Amino acid sequence: MSNKQQVAVLGGGSFGTAIANIVAANGHQTFLWMRDQENAARCQQSRENERYLPGVRLTEGLEVTADLQRAAAATDLVFVSIPSHSFRSVARQLRPYLKSDAMVVSTAKGIEPEGFTLMSDILLQELPEHDIGVLSGPNFAKEIVAMQHTGSVIASESERVCHAVQQILRSETFRVYANTDRGGVELGGALKNIYAIICGMAAAMGAGKNTQAMLLTRSLAEMGRFAGEMGANPMTFLGLAGVGDLILTCTSDLSRNYRVGYQLGQGEPLDAVVSGLGQVAEGVNTLHQVKQKADELGVYMPLVSGLYSILFERRAVADVVRELMLGEQSNDVEYRGA
Ligand SMILES: NC(=O)C1=CN([C@@H]2O[C@H](COP(=O)(O)OP(=O)(O)OC[C@H]3O[C@@H](n4cnc5c(N)ncnc54)[C@H](O)[C@@H]3O)[C@@H](O)[C@H]2O)C=CC1
Numbered sequence: 001m002s003n004k005q006q007v008a009v010l011g012g013g014s015f016g017t018a019i020a021n022i023v024a025a026n027g028h029q030t031f032l033w034m035r036d037q038e039n040a041a042r043c044q045q046s047r048e049n050e051r052y053l054p055g056v057r058l059t060e061g062l063e064v065t066a067d068l069q070r071a072a073a074a075t076d077l078v079f080v081s082i083p084s085h086s087f088r089s090v091a092r093q094l095r096p097y098l099k100s101d102a103m104v105v106s107t108a109k110g111i112e113p114e115g116f117t118l119m120s121d122i123l124l125q126e127l128p129e130h131d132i133g134v135l136s137g138p139n140f141a142k143e144i145v146a147m148q149h150t151g152s153v154i155a156s157e158s159e160r161v162c163h164a165v166q167q168i169l170r171s172e173t174f175r176v177y178a179n180t181d182r183g184g185v186e187l188g189g190a191l192k193n194i195y196a197i198i199c200g201m202a203a204a205m206g207a208g209k210n211t212q213a214m215l216l217t218r219s220l221a222e223m224g225r226f227a228g229e230m231g232a233n234p235m236t237f238l239g240l241a242g243v244g245d246l247i248l249t250c251t252s253d254l255s256r257n258y259r260v261g262y263q264l265g266q267g268e269p270l271d272a273v274v275s276g277l278g279q280v281a282e283g284v285n286t287l288h289q290v291k292q293k294a295d296e297l298g299v300y301m302p303l304v305s306g307l308y309s310i311l312f313e314r315r316a317v318a319d320v321v322r323e324l325m326l327g328e329q330s331n332d333v334e335y336r337g338a
């Protein structure tokens with residue numbers, strides 16, 4: 001691989017813009033694709049993505065375009081930063097334009113309802129000739145562009161993809177670790193959104209640090225148990241894409257999922273909270289999908305079931321909490337290792 005690559009980032013939201021800015025700052029020829037022509041032209045001209053990352057200057061040389069063919073045609077690596085609800089349709093649009101050896105990496109943290117499909121599995125289905133991967137970790141877009149020191153994970157069975165992503169994104173403030181457990185890394189990023197909603201809700205209701213520590217730890221146990229059933233390596237959950245991202249999103253109001261939970265904890269109705277957000281909070285849909293899958297597989301997920309019954313079965317929070325606290329006594333550590 002030569003030093004300078006051509007890279008496209010699909011999705012002009014906060015995360016796509018942050019990733020494109022890093023890549024362009026590293027001197028790679030970089031395109032940021034957004035679907036709306038007018039928005040693309042405005043961002044390209046003003047050098048700012050005013051809606052999603054106001055006040056952040058787009059790196060010199062980063063080209064914002066609504067022309068997918070222009071963005072993708074000669075590209076070595078494509079990052080797909082599209083929310084899960086539209087991920088497949090964009091992967092499909094991309095297919096005719098890719099050169100044969102192009103690599104494609106998902107940065108989305110959600111699950112497609114049909115068939116409980118992970119984003120990287122959508123890439124495998126829609127772009128079967130290409131090497132693919134997943135980028136996930138404790139990575140608030142706003143902190144990346146503020147040059148906070150940040151760690152992330154590239155997960156792929158392909159060494160070529162891991163190496164390329166590490167080289168293309170590495171900088172003094174962004175460090176990328178590799179993992180071959182694609183499914184585990186991807187489940188970590190998707191599942192933690194559910195627990196961020198729970199932690200936000202608990203914070204709004206006055207939970208102290210004891211409660212927060214218990215929630216975080218039991219969330220980790222629950223997500224590891226579920227992912228283990230799905231074939232992931234439980235050790236992945238001790239890494240940045242597991243416990244790292246869980247801590248980040250469950251303790252900060254920079255997380256949209258945490259903010260959704262916080263507003264719910266203040267008594268606001270779910271529909272109003274979600275529509276007022278103006279950005280994607282993947283956790284609400286992921287909750288539906290994980291609850292259904294856990295029931296199907298017979299995986300014990302009391303926190304998921306509790307949140308589900310509060311949000312979608314109108315159960316009172318106090319009743320659910322009492323039931324969780326007084327439920328059958330169980331063991332602390334249950335990891336069986338890799
Ligand atoms: N914002 C963050 O800090 C992080 C976000 N992520 C994940 O990245 C994914 C994207 O998130 P954000 O950029 O934050 O979302 P966002 O809500 O900031 O932006 C979403 C972008 O996707 C575009 N989009 C939606 N449907 C589209 C379609 N059919 N065709 C083309 N573009 C479409 C929207 O126009 C918008 O520009 C999510 O899965 C999220 O969980 C991952 C790590 C960090």
Ligand SMILES: O=C(CO)COP(=O)(O)O
Nearest residue numbers: 137138139140255256257
């Ligand atoms: O995934 C994220 C940080 O790693 C962003 O979380 P939210 O989608 O909850 O804002």
